[in-house]
Amino acid sequence: MMARLALSAALAAFAFPALASAQDIVITNATLAIGDGSAPIENGTVIIDSGTVIFAGPAGNAPQSPAGGTVIDARGQWVSPGIFMPLTNLGLWDVGAVSESNDIRAGNSRFNAALDASTAVNYASQHISVSRAGGVTRATIAMGPSGSIFAGQGAAIDLGADTDAVMEAKSFQLVLLGEAGARLAGGSRVAAYAEFANSLHEAKAYANGNWAGEDALLTRADAAALVSVIDGSQKLYIHVERAADIRSVLALKQTYPALDMVLVGVSEGWMVAGAIAAAGVPVIADPLDNLPAQFEQLAATQSNVGRMVDAGVTVALGGLSGGITGPRTAPQFAGNLVALSKLPRASGLTWGEAMASITSVPAAISGFAGRYGVLANGAAGDVVIWNGDPLEVFSAPTRVFIDGVEQPLTNHQTRLRDRYRDLDQSDLPKAYDW
Incomplete structure (x- = not known):
């Protein structure tokens, strides 16, 4: 022993x-x-x-x-x-094609809202090491949705080279509406909103001691997980793209005034930026949505972020899609928005606004204003x-x-670079010329 x-x-x-x-x-x-x-x-x-x-x-x-x-x-x-990177999957996977190392989705799980991403964080992941070498020190992480519009509870992590990555578990709940939610709920936005409303109703009943048991559509664990959403003690991240869908989501505040909402994606946000600003709801925008990738993004433009900021919306750069979880991509896209401000009729960000969009703004949206x-x-x-x-x-x-x-600042990438950068022909492995 x-x-x-x-x-x-x-x-x-x-x-x-x-x-x-x-x-x-x-x-x-x-x-x-x-x-x-x-x-x-x-x-x-x-x-x-x-x-x-x-x-x-x-x-x-x-x-x-x-x-x-x-x-x-x-x-x-x-x-x-x-850099503070919001809504990534850092630490939740190693090799995408190897399911044993991939905890991004739980397609066969009986649970959805109850899933807790913090339980699967691999502090030794090379994705964390590479991102740390790129200047990323904090992030929020989340799983992707599988069998439900609810993807589960995300967490805040630090990227320090130690064995205690999780700063705050269960820091937010992620739900998908729009096209993605429609597919998961049965093929229509109508079904997605009905599932969302029913889930909040059952969670409220659970909180009041009126659990429906076998007649409920949620599992008991999922209902329990959503209690902190309906009372506003846990943030609700809502992925939505289309302008009409954004307005529908903002209207949820009338029925559920305690919801602490954050909009994610928001490709057509510039079209309803005034309404978003008036509602005081912050946005985590994907800066890659500069052209329509799907029907709900027909009005996508790279000026989206700049126009929302000009309207008074609090905007951070991030998101689950678009491949922006790498170490240098967040500063690169922030820099692109600075360059965009110099183009005729385009709307970008000042240098200070762009830097804040990948540092203080995502930290504040995540609940760490003034700390990170x-x-x-x-x-x-x-x-x-x-x-x-x-x-x-x-x-x-x-x-x-x-x-x-x-x-x-070392990782597998730097070690491979250092190993092979200065080799001459005599150092090549045997049978290399095959």
Whole structure:
């Protein structure tokens, strides 16, 4: 037994080298991106004390640094908060075609709303390692739907190189309406809305002690999971694309005023941006929806995000579809929206707005306003040092800190690169010329 325990400990140490504790850090001479929507600050300073930011701003305004802290001269490099990626599947799969390593969907499960994505997070996933090397420090994750319009409960995670990834389990419930919901509910939007209304009705009955038992369409576990949705203590993420469907979803607030809704996808959001803003409902938009991919996206345009922001809608970049879960794609698409603002008759974002759309805004939508995605007094010490403008496609992180702890930037990709980059012909494997 002792030998097995020793072996397990050795393997664990090999796979996850011990990280240093939170450091006192002073970063000077930086081009500083606060992440709050403001423009970059030249000659900026960031001070982290015991893993928490205590100052970020112009060097001339900086207080006295903690004694004995590590001083990093950024030499003009860019410094930003860590990227916060909303609605990803990070940590829920390793190889898409290998079902044993893929926990994105549970097609044969008897449960739907009760599913808890936090129970399947693999902190050793290479997708997490690669994203961390790309400057991503926090994310919210969710499963995809299978046999119901409800995909289950998502979670908030950090991407630190340790064994405790989950920050908050059961942080939101994801439901699909529109075309996707119609397919899952029986072939019509009418059926999807009927299933949604019935589910909330049965959850309310369960909460009041009037559970219908065998006559209920939900399982007891699913009804219990939806109780926190109807009382507003758990966020409800609703995937919807068409303008008419968005209006129908916003109308749900009249029947269920406690719902804490977040719209996801929203390709035609620009058409009803005023209504979304008036309802005070935030949006997680897929910036790739610039052309119609399906009938409910006929009015899709890359100006969608910019027009919604101009109308006063709170918009973060993210989403389950579109392949935007990679490490560099979030900054790249944010940068595209900056470039879009320079095109005639197009609507994009300012640099500050674009940076906020992948840092402070998704953090706030996820319930962590002021804690993550921003360099401000009291925020977590999630800091990324970049070799150039973070929103330029050729820039990359040189150092990443989570809660004031420097993180490794290595992964399978970097190890393969380093292994084969400098090989000459004599180093090739035997029979390579086959």
